[in-house]
């Protein structure tokens with residue numbers, strides 16, 4: 001579970017977009033497990049789930065429908081998709097809002113629906129861009145714990161964040177300055193986290 005930090009405009013969202021296969025890098029390449037991180041059409045690879053800073057939810061659909069549609073697009077059957085959608089909403093504390101339109105939700109509730117959609121995907125790479133920016137501390141910690149659960153089951157989780165407390169809850173932190181990886185921090189409790197199984201190092205610099 002990796003935190004991506006850096007001041008506003010340092011390039012966090014741009015790097016996340018490259019890792020998610022949404023944009024091509026001008027130089028170098030991004031790969032995961034020896035394969036492409038995205039399709040030729042600028043979509044993420046099948047095993048990647050994204051929490052975008054702008055969420056990308058359909059305001060005229062309910063919370064459950066937004067998630068279920070995404071799951072059906074990934075091949076789930078309708079009933080299974082609906083069940084998984086509700087279960088993911090419950091995980092981030094908005095199970096009671098499953099039938100509410102996105103347009104009727106608060107910013108923080110909407111943000112948790114976006115996180116729930118990524119959790120529901122059971123992806124092996126989960127890229128979350130500022131997934132707690134609209135949450136109070138309690139809900140923030142709850143969401144980070146659910147992202148942690150994804151890492152614990154073996155997913156690579158990358159969290160772009162401005163919040164030092166969120167960064168401290170991750171195993172590692174890379175800090176961006178003007179688009180350059182300035183520093184990798186592994187400290188305190190983070191050292192106790194197992195690195196095993198995370199050898200597909202998303203931020204490893206290529207060997208010269």
Ligand SMILES: Nc1ncnc2c1ncn2[C@@H]1O[C@H](COP(=O)(O)OP(=O)(O)OP(=O)(O)O)[C@@H](O)[C@H]1O
Pocket residue numbers: 006007008009010011012013014015
């Ligand atoms: N589509 C684009 N075309 C050209 N420049 C862009 C584009 N998107 C972002 N930039 C520029 O790239 C730089 C990095 O932007 P990015 O959104 O990655 O930063 P960030 O670290 O995520 O910032 P924030 O914390 O404010 O979200 C900024 O200077 C921004 O103006």
